[in-house]
Ligand SMILES: Nc1ncnc2c1ncn2[C@@H]1O[C@H](COP(=O)(O)OP(=O)(O)OP(=O)(O)O)[C@@H](O)[C@H]1O
C-alpha cells in the first residue's frame with residue numbers, strides 16, 4: 081500500500097512536470113510550424129514571462145493574478161513581435177541555422193538583462209494556490225499542478241482548433257511549408273510570422289506564469305527550454321499532440337530514472353534518450369512530423 | 375490588361391532581365407517561350423513583385439503596380455501557378471484550395487461555388503480532397519496547383535511551365551484545361567519550354583533569350599518562323 | 610567665533626585629505642556575482658561596502674584609506690583563479706576575503722601559497738584548513754563542526770533514524786561524509802542517502818526514495834535556492850519528518866521562498882538576524898536601512914573578515930603580508946556583527962562556536978549556542 085502510494089506519487093509528479101515541458105514544447109512548435117526554425121531562446125522567453133509576472137507585476141506593483149497574467153501576455157506578445165523584427169526578419173532569407181544562432185544570442189542577452197533588471201534573488205510568488213494541495217491516500221498533488229494540467233489541455237485544444245479550422249491558422253501553416261507559394265496566394269507572410277512570434281511568446285509567458293509558483297523565477301528557469309526541446313524531438317517537430325506526449329514522456333522518464341537509476345544523472349538520461357531519438361527516430365514518437373535540420 | 379515597359383530585373387548585382395516589354399490583352403492566352411535560364415520565371419516573378427525591378431514599369435489594367443508588395447498584387451487580380459507547382463505538402467487538398475481562396479476570404483459565401491467549378495474541371499481533386507497535398511501524384515499536384523490558382527478568381531493567371539515533368543498524355547490534359555479556363559474568361563500568360571504545345575494553344579507569343587525579348591507575334595506566325603522552328607521546335 | 614569655526618573646518622578638511630590623498634591600501638575579495646550561486650556574491654559585496662565605509666570612517670589604516678576590490682569568481686574554480694590573479698598581480702592586495710565556495714578556495718590555494726597572500730576563506734569544506742597552507746585562515750563554521758552539532762542536537766531530541774539529502778557539489782559531498790562520520794561516532798548509519806544537482810527544481814523522486822526508508826530526521830545539505838524548493842516539496846511528500854537544513858535555510862530570502870514550508874526546521878548557523886545581541890541588531894538595522902533587507906550570513910562574515918584584516922594591518926603597522934598574517938592569527942575573542950566571538954586557532958579556524966536555530970513564524974530563532982573545545 082505504501083509502495084503503491086509512492087508509485088502513484090511518482091506518476092503524478094512525472095505528469096505534472098511533463099505537462100510543463102509539453103507547454104514549453106508547444107511554444108517551440110508554434111514557431112517551428114510557421115517559419116521552420118527552432119527558437120533556442122524559448123526557455124528564456126519562459127523566464128522573462130515569469131519575471132515580468134512575478135518580479136514586476138505581482139511583487140512590485142501588487143497586481144492580482146488575472147490582471148498580472150493578462151498584462152504579462154500582452155507584454156510578451158509585443159516582445160515577441162519586437163524580437164521577431166530584430167532576430168528573424170533581417171535574416172529571413174539566410175539559412176535557418178543563422179536564425180537559430182541569433183536566437184541563442186537573444187537568449188544570452190535576456191539572461192543578462194534579467195540579472196540586471198531583477199537581480200540574483202529568485203523571485204517567489206504564490207500564484208492562485210500557493211503551496212496548497214490535495215492529499216488522497218498518501219498521494220499529494222499541488223493544486224498548481226492540476227491548474228497547469230488543465231491550462232495545457234485547454235491551450236492544446238485551442239491551438240488544434242486554430243491551426244486546423246481558422247484561415248489565419250491555415251495560412252500560418254502554409255507560410256511555414258512554402259513561404260513563396262504562400263505569398264503568391266496573397267498571404268502577407270511576414271505579418272503571419274510576426275503573429276506567430278507574438279503568440280509563441282505569449283505561450284512562453286503563460287508557461288512562466290504557471291511555473292513561477294512551483295519553481296520560483298530565476299535564470300535557471302530558462303533550463304525548462306532544454307526539456308521542452310527534448311519533448312519536441314521525442315514527440316516529433318511540429319507535431320502538436322506529439323509535443324505534449326513528448327513532454328509527458330520526458331517528465332515521467334525524469335522522475336522514474338531519478339528514482340530507480342540515478343537522481344544525479346536524471347537530466348543526462350533524458351538527453352541520452354534525446355540523442356537516441358535524433359539518431360534512430362528523428363521523426364519522433366508518432367512518426368508523422370518532418371525532420372528538422374540543425 | 376498587362377503591360378511591361380522596358381523592365382530590368384536583378385538578383386543582387388546580376389541582371390536577369392534586360393528591358394523586357396510585353397503585353398497581354400484581356401481574354402488572351404499569351405505564351406512566353408525560351409531556353410533554360412532565359413529569364414521566363416524571372417519575368418513572372420517580376421510581375422508578382424517577388425523579384426526587384428528597379429527600372430521599367432509594370433502596368434496592370436492601366437495601374438502602375440511596379441514595386442508593390444506581392445499580396446497587394448494578388449488582391450488586384452493576378453494569380454501565379456509557380457514553377458514546380460509548390461503546393462503545400464502538409465495541407466490537405468481542401469486546405470490547399472482554401473489557401474487559393476485567401477484573397478477572397480471576406481466573401482466566404484462564394485467558396486462553395488468556386489469549389490464546384492474547380493472540381494468540375496478536375497474531378498480527381500474532389501475524390502482526394504482530404505488527402506495531404508504531398509501524397510498526390512505529379513499530375514494530380516499540377517491540377518491542384520492550377521485549381522488553387524483559380525480559387526482566387528484571377529483576372530490574369532500566370533502559369534510557369536505547367537507541363538514540366540508530366541507524361542505526354544497528362545500534358546495534353548493540362549493544356550486542354552488551360553484552354554477551358556481561358557474560355558471561361560480568365561486571361562492567361564503561359565510560360566513554357568514545351569514551345570510547340572504552348573504555341574498551339576496560345577493566341578500570341580514572345581521569345582525570350584538571355585533576358586531579352588527577341589521575337590514576338592501571333593502564335594501561328596511564330597510557328598512558321600524559321601528561327602523559332604530551328605531553335606525551339608526542333609525542325 | 611566665525612574664524613575659529615573656519616579654522617576647525619580647515620584642519621578637519623586637511624585631516625581627511627591627508628587620509629584620502631594617500632595611496633589606498635587594497636584588500637581583495639571574491640564571490641560569485643554571476644552564475645549559479647550569484648546570491649552569495651551579492652550578499653558578500655553588501656557586507657564589504659559597509660566594511661569599507663566603517664574602516665575609512667575610523668581613519669583607514671596606516672594613515673591611508675582602504676579600498677576593497679570585489680572580483681567575480683562566478684562560483685567556478687577557473688573564475689576564482691582569474692579573479693585571484695587579478696587581485697594579486699594587478700591590485701597587489703594584502704589579502705583576499707573569500708571565496709564562499711570551497712572548490713574555488715581549493716583552486717586558488719596553490720597560487721595563495723606561492724605568492725604569499727592572506728586568504729580569509731569562506732568555504733566550509735574541511736580540506737581548506739587541512740591543506741596545511743599557512744596563508745589560509747577560515748572565517749566560517751566548518752563542515753565537521755556543523756555536522757556534529759546537528760547530529761548531536763537530533764540525538765538529544767531522541768531521534769535515531771536519519772536520512773541525508775545532499776547536493777552533489779563538493780559542499781554537499783563533504784557534508785554527506787561529515788554526517789556519516791558524525792553518525793558513526795554514535796554507532797549509527799543513515800537509513801537513506803540521496804543526492805541532487807545545483808539548479809534542480811523537482812526532487813520528488815529522491816524524496817520518495819527517502820520516504821520508502823521511513824526516517825525520523827531528514828538532514829539536507831545544500832544551497833539557498835534548492836533549499837527553499839526542497840522545503841516546499843518535503844512539506845508535500847514527507848510532512849512528518851523533522852527537517853534539518855544547511856545554514857542557507859536561515860536566510861531571509863530562503864525563508865521567503867519556502868513560503869512557510871520551512872517552519873519548524875532546525876539548522877546550525879553562525880548567524881541569525883534575530884539575535885537579540887545589540888551588536889548584531891545595530892548592524893541589522895543599518896543594513897536594512899541601506900539595502901532594504903536584513904543582512905545574510907555571508908554579509909556579516911565578509912564584513913567581519915574585512916574589519917579583522919584592517920585591524921591586523923593596524924596592529925602590524927605595515928602592509929607586509931607575513932606580518933599582517935601573524936597579527937591576524939593572534940586575534941582572540943573578537944566579537945563580530947555575526948554574534949560569534951572569533952578566536953583563531955593553530956589550524957586557522959576562527960570558529961569554535963555555533964548557533965542552533967529553528968524557523969519559527971518565518972524567522973530563524975536562536976535556540977542555543979553550542980561551543981566546541
Ligand atoms: N535566385 C536567383 N539568384 C541569382 N540568380 C538567379 C536566381 N534565379 C535565377 N537566376 C538566374 O537568372 C537567370 C534567369 O533565370 P530564370 O529562372 O528566370 O530562367 P527560366 O527561363 O525560368 O529558366 P528555366 O527554364 O530553367 O526555368 C538565370 O541565369 C538564372 O541563373
Ligand SMILES: [Mg+2]
Nearest residue numbers: 414415416457
Ligand atoms: Mg523557370
